[in-house]
Amino acid sequence: MALPTELAAEGKAVRVIDGDTIELRGEKIRLDGIDAPELAQTCLTSSGRKWPCGKAARDYLKRLAATGKVICEGNETDAYDRRIATCRAGGQNLNAEMIRSGHALAFRRYSTAYVMEEQAARLAGKGLWAGLFEMPWDYRAQKWQVAAQSGPENCPIKGNITGRGKIYHTPWSPHYERTRIDENAGERWFCSEAEALAAGWRAAR
Incomplete structure (x- = not known):
C-alpha cells in the first residue's frame, strides 16, 4: 500500500x-x-x-x-x-x-x-x-567494525528486552557499551537493523 x-x-x-x-x-x-x-x-x-x-x-x-x-x-x-x-x-x-x-x-x-x-x-x-x-558514515562504519570483532559471527547489534519491550542497540547507540545480552532470557544478537526490525525489535531511543 x-x-x-x-x-x-x-x-x-x-x-x-x-x-x-x-x-x-x-x-x-x-x-x-x-x-x-x-x-x-x-x-x-x-x-x-x-x-x-x-x-x-x-x-x-x-x-x-x-x-x-x-x-x-x-x-x-x-x-x-x-x-x-x-x-x-x-x-x-x-x-x-x-x-x-x-x-x-x-x-x-x-x-x-x-x-x-x-x-x-x-x-x-x-x-x-x-x-x-568524523563523517557520520565513517563513524558508524568504524563502530561497526570494532563491535563486530566481539559480536558472534560478525553480528554486533544487541537485541535487549526491557520493561519497555524488545529494543535493539547498534554499535553507535548511546547505551551500546553498557547493554548486556542474556540469550537465556530471550535476548539475542542481530546482523543488521533490517533483521532486528523483522524479528519485532525496535531501535533504541
Whole structure:
C-alpha cells in the first residue's frame, strides 16, 4: 500500500529522535539528503575541545521543529521502513537548514540536493565545520567494525528486552557499551537493523 505523499503534525505529535530523524504521529521520518552525527558522537572545536555534536544536532532540529506545524513530503521508505521526506516548519526547509547551520552533512551517497548549502556552511565555518569531526558514515562504519570483532559471527547489534519491550542497540547507540545480552532470557544478537526490525525489535531511543 502506497504511503500518502504528505504527513503533518504539531506539538506533542512531533518527536525529534536525532539530527536527521523525526517521528510524526508515531511514524518515523528520515530527512532526505542529509546525514547528521550520531547521538553518541563527539567532535572537536578549533581549540581541540570535545563537544557533543550528535546531541547538538538533535537539539537544533528540535528547535526548528518547534517553530510551527511540521509538514513532511515524500512517500518512499528506506531499508528500515522509515519514510524518506523533505520536512518544513515555520516556513523553513528543515533538511536544508540542518545543512546550512553546519549540524548535518549532504548525504551524497543518496542525494546531491544540499551540496551547495554544505559548501556555504563549510566556508563560513558553521557548526561542525568550525572544528574537526568524523563523517557520520565513517563513524558508524568504524563502530561497526570494532563491535563486530566481539559480536558472534560478525553480528554486533544487541537485541535487549526491557520493561519497555524488545529494543535493539547498534554499535553507535548511546547505551551500546553498557547493554548486556542474556540469550537465556530471550535476548539475542542481530546482523543488521533490517533483521532486528523483522524479528519485532525496535531501535533504541
